[in-house]
Amino acid sequence: MDKPVEKPHEAIAALLADDLGAVNALIRERMASRHAPRIPEVTAHLVEAGGKRIRPMLTLAAARLCGYDGPYHIHLAATVEFIHTATLLHDDVVDESAQRRGRPTANLLWDNKSSVLVGDYLFARAFQLMVEPGNLRVLSILSDAAATIAEGEVLQLSAAQDLKTTEETYLQVIRGKTAALFSAATEAGGEIAGASPAQVRALFDYGDALGIAFQMADDLLDWTGKTDSTGKNVGDDFRERKLTLPLIRAVAAADDEERAFWTRTIEKGRQNDEDLATARELLDRHGALGSTRETALDWADRAKSALTHLPDHDLTAHLSDLADYVVERLR
């Protein structure tokens, strides 16, 4: 049988197999709790369930392609994955309560409690891990990222259902919820390797642009009919009244009648069965889907451009392919 064509993240994982093994071992070790066995129970399905480990891989790749030969990229990669897992647990609480429109079950609430507290535990474990390399610059990068993530999540909450949301606010939200951890992952990897300021900057730019492209692609796919990488259904953002880039652009171009439609469906939340199809038509009418696609592809190109400032290395080529891969679904 022919071997199927390797995806870029699989190629990176193959090159970094030993490092990734060490990261997984460290994650299992630090996820444990001597006193509270519920902690590994709650996290196991998230940490063990074979996610693609994109974020820790970015840290490992950044450190390696800058020539790092020490042990601490492993700690930083595990840190990044812990922060990611903690935010997933807390997102569950925030998003599930939205989906159920104020009518959760007691069982859901029990899960919420564990999700909140176990998420806090993973945040704390992440901070313990990031202290161990003893690199203050890395500590700033990662603690700044944690603040940007939380700020972006709160901003998303207050921007929801608000037709005045601008493209600038949208960019801030997705930088927070997605790109900040990507860029901190790559930047911290370069910093621990002692890369030059220009290289560290390029690594930040790559992670930032990659994260933005990735999230924009997800937000576009929420409108264009395939189930996206997070397993959401088409139209979820419309039903949850989230203002993502396609919608923001359609609202900006809306005439009076269209604006009344958006006010009813998004601001007031009065939606009926035909509204999703109408919304989709309005987006098409103003070219909002096509232009969002162009913007996402542009961010992927920016990610690739950033890589030109980095050492020539197998990993660099695969990171370039990864930028193409996150928007490939849009082509």
Place this chain on the structure above:
Amino acid sequence: MDKPVEKPHEAIAALLADDLGAVNALIRERMASRHAPRIPEVTAHLVEAGGKRIRPMLTLAAARLCGYDGPYHIHLAATVEFIHTATLLHDDVVDESAQRRGRPTANLLWDNKSSVLVGDYLFARAFQLMVEPGNLRVLSILSDAAATIAEGEVLQLSAAQDLKTTEETYLQVIRGKTAALFSAATEAGGEIAGASPAQVRALFDYGDALGIAFQMADDLLDWTGKTDSTGKNVGDDFRERKLTLPLIRAVAAADDEERAFWTRTIEKGRQNDEDLATARELLDRHGALGSTRETALDWADRAKSALTHLPDHDLTAHLSDLADYVVERLR
């Protein structure tokens, strides 16, 4: 008019008035969010509402009585208050959902979202603040405390309603939920001041014992009839089926009939109006209230003993009074 007798924390606040002013200014500065104005809205009532600032005061006092003359005890005191505020926000989510027994309002859930995310923001801001002094030992102390706090909260969740809960587990829970931040506050203050290992150890022991005495007193007052410092009502722990020290001791001494009562009311949660009075009788019968009081007073004495290893200073005397003060309500 005669000036009323000063309480120990008021005496400490008076001695540290300039430092506390600087802490409050730093808290206001760092609580702000350029991008998400909801953050200061949510935190304002917690941070501004004139709590006693016991925890940051412990950090300031520890640093000062060890002769510290630099600027960074302010950052660490603000860190400690941010961690405290973040845990309060998350406790709200966990405790409110319990009180309403699975029937929260949409409004409550909206608050829950903000509480989870703004709590995360404050945790991240706390970590940014603690990085600034550039002291790795302090970073270990505070990130370890954050993990112990979260672990204690999860342990409390899984120990609830479990009649097999031991005194050892109870001590672990209250160390996590209360004492860990007290002891990290004093230890970090000593460490930033460059105190000797013996002094740092004594500061840890003081904070640890003070926190344990404080929490035990609260848990006892939940049974003995006065509203406690957190504004809970008498019997709340019984109704919420929380196993605190008095109950653990009564269960350990229970005969078969008493055990059946505890199994029904605590494990199965079938309670009627007379049960609180019966429970209180069973606690009295086995001397569980008196013995818990003795244990709490003993921890206050341990806190005072730890202070004998520290420099003679006005602050040391007031810290000793503070240990008496947290259990004074029991005398």
